Amino acid sequence: MNQDGLILYHHNSSVCAAKIRVALAEKALDFESRLLRLDGDQFHPEYLALNPNAVVPTLVHQGRAVIESNIILEYLEDAFPAPPLRPADPHSRAGARRWMAKLDGDGGIHHAASVATYAIAYRHHLIAKAGGTDREALLAAVNASMNPKSRSWLQNVVFQGIESADFRKALFRFDRLFADLETQLGSATWLAGEAYSVADVAFTPYLIRLDLLGLDHFWQARPATRNWYARLRGRESAAMVLDWYDPKNIELLTTRGRAAALEVKAMLEEI
Ligand SMILES: N[C@@H](CCC(=O)N[C@@H](CS)C(=O)NCC(=O)O)C(=O)O
Structure with a gap:
């Protein structure tokens, strides 16, 4: 286990997994890498137990899984607040969330x-x-x-x-x-x-x-x-x-x- 207790299930060229690697680097957090090939290995029962949506990324911290890349970014802010990546004032914070929401959903x-x-x-x-x-x-x-x-x-x-x-x-x-x-x-x-x-x-x-x-x-x-x-x-x-x-x-x-x-x-x- 790495010193920050983080395991990242990801894929080398997945965009939503790369977001998490960028955030971890900004916070100088170390992680243990578990690479999926996404060739069907995302459907293995052990992985589905962590991420029932069968997608990457999944972050495991202290033995518990967090899924959905935007939620993982928020989780990292809560669990590792320094240095902060969430804006300090509520209006800018709402703005950050509005931009992130544009990534998700069928029309996203x-x-x-x-x-x-x-x-x-x-x-x-x-x-x-x-x-x-x-x-x-x-x-x-x-x-x-x-x-x-x-x-x-x-x-x-x-x-x-x-x-x-x-x-x-x-x-x-x-x-x-x-x-x-x-x-x-x-x-x-x-x-x-x-x-x-x-x-x-x-x-x-x-x-x-x-x-x-x-x-x-x-x-x-x-x-x-x-x-x-x-x-x-x-x-x-x-x-x-x-x-x-x-x-x-x-x-x-x-x-x-x-x-x-x-x-x-x-x-x-x-x-
Ligand atoms: N809303 C999810 C989307 C996750 C997602 O679609 N991940 C892609 C890689 S970028 C994936 O794992 N695709 C495999 C598949 O759909 O079978 C998130 O942001 O975590």
């Missing part, structure tokens, strides 16, 4: 980022795993590795890629988010005001993912957001995102991102 940024990741890049991995685009083999590959609740959107996205309606919806969702970010960051240094906070932590892996996928168009013409992203990347804790990624995954995300760039740019011009 986490879902849009998953759709973009599969539509541009990971679908090619599943197609290779299934040995081609034969419908039955591809459905079997999708169903073996993913939560039943993700299967319907995932099937569309794996079959249709960036032509899928889900992908267009995700682009639209990002466009609205980045318009809101530009407004906020035009008048404050960080998402919840003048201090770096848990909200900035939560967004860091998503921006890095969009960047890998070549979706940096969203902030190239938005200077306040562009500068914020540069500041996020400049923090030592941001290394906890990509340092854990499998290099093969980085290669897949970037090469497929470059291949889709022109088509995606044309779609963005229509938004």
Whole structure:
């Protein structure tokens, strides 16, 4: 057991697990790493006993599990308050929570980022795993590795890629988010005001993912957001995102991102 008594169940390139690694680094907390492959191992009964949703991350502290990445971030604030990542004043604290809430839910940024990741890049991995685009083999590959609740959107996205309606919806969702970010960051240094906070932590892996996928168009013409992203990347804790990624995954995300760039740019011009 590490000195802080923390065990993190995560995946090397999962965005919501990376949030927790960033927060742990900001707080200089040590953790024992338990990596899942998310190839079906998330459904093992021992893991389901910790996280009945069969997703990462799960944090175990003093033998008890905490699930849901935004809740884990709040838990870390309560259990390890120094240095604080939650803003001091109630209004900024509410602001941080409002930004974090944008990540969750069916219309949330986490879902849009998953759709973009599969539509541009990971679908090619599943197609290779299934040995081609034969419908039955591809459905079997999708169903073996993913939560039943993700299967319907995932099937569309794996079959249709960036032509899928889900992908267009995700682009639209990002466009609205980045318009809101530009407004906020035009008048404050960080998402919840003048201090770096848990909200900035939560967004860091998503921006890095969009960047890998070549979706940096969203902030190239938005200077306040562009500068914020540069500041996020400049923090030592941001290394906890990509340092854990499998290099093969980085290669897949970037090469497929470059291949889709022109088509995606044309779609963005229509938004
Ligand atoms: N709302 C959850 C989302 C967790 C989630 O979707 N995790 C993904 C990785 S980023 C996962 O484990 N996916 C595996 C699957 O859906 O089978 C959280 O924030 O913790």
